[in-house]
Amino acid sequence: MRKKNQTWLSLVVLGALLASACASADKKLVEAEARLQALYPHVAYEAIRPGPVAGLYEIEATEALFYFSPDHELLLFGEFFTPAGTSLTAERRTELAIVGHSKSLASTMADADQGSPALIVRQGEPMLTAFVDIHCAHCKTAIDWLTDPVRPGGLEIVFLSRTKADADVAAHAVCAPEHLRSEALRQVFGRGNKQKAFACKGALDQLASQARIAAELGIEATPVFAVKEQVLLGFDPERLGSLLAN
Secondary structure, rough: OOOHHHHHHHHHHHHHHHHHHHHHHHHHHHHHHHHHHHHHOOOOOOOEEOOOOOEEEEEEEEOOOOEEEEEEEEEOOOOOOOOOOHHHHHHHHHHHHHHHOOOOOHHHOOOOOOOOOEEEEEEEEEEEEEEEEEOOHHHHHHHHHHHHOOOOOOEEEOOOOOOOOHHHHHHHHHHOOOHHHHHHHHOOOOOOOOOOOOOOOHHHHHHHHHHHHHOOOOOOOEEEEOOOOOEEOOHHHEEEHHHHOO
16 A cells, blocks of 8 residues: 555656646746847747757747747847758748648648548548658658558548659559558558559549649658648657557
């Protein structure tokens, strides 16, 4: 009984510490925003969030992304790069663009001439939207996980078909009967043996609409995933699984 009480007490203390940390972070954010407004009253922005390094805050404006340092009272314009040459700022701009669009992603797709151009691989909630390219190595890695029948949630695919040849290959999945779509999708990415390619009228138009939507979102590299208005660049099964389960 004593051990159980100690465990319970530890959980209570941990919860209190986490709540305190969150409250402290929220307070710092509020203070940073108040400082920004006081120092730069004419700067228009849409949101302020913690930035890529401690003490720096990300400022999202209509057509810009910049940073604010409360300690130095400075606005910073530029990009953060990793040693590998990846621009964290560019990745963040892509995420924000997709997040902004994903809130109306379903209605945008429904506005297409033939209804939603996305390939519905399976129904389910929440719906996971995957932006993929048949030449993308990480997309090939992701396909088996995405089409796993025990994975929670639905799946819809948006292809980045950069050429007609790409679209011709992807059409196999678009034209597959509903009960064969998962397998056909795996075959498109070389994860299975394709005996005969499926074909259907309107497939290339549907894939052109998908490519257009991806282009409007500014997606150039794949895979990109959108679920519950959250966007992930790259394949992270643990993160995706967490978003789909909660």
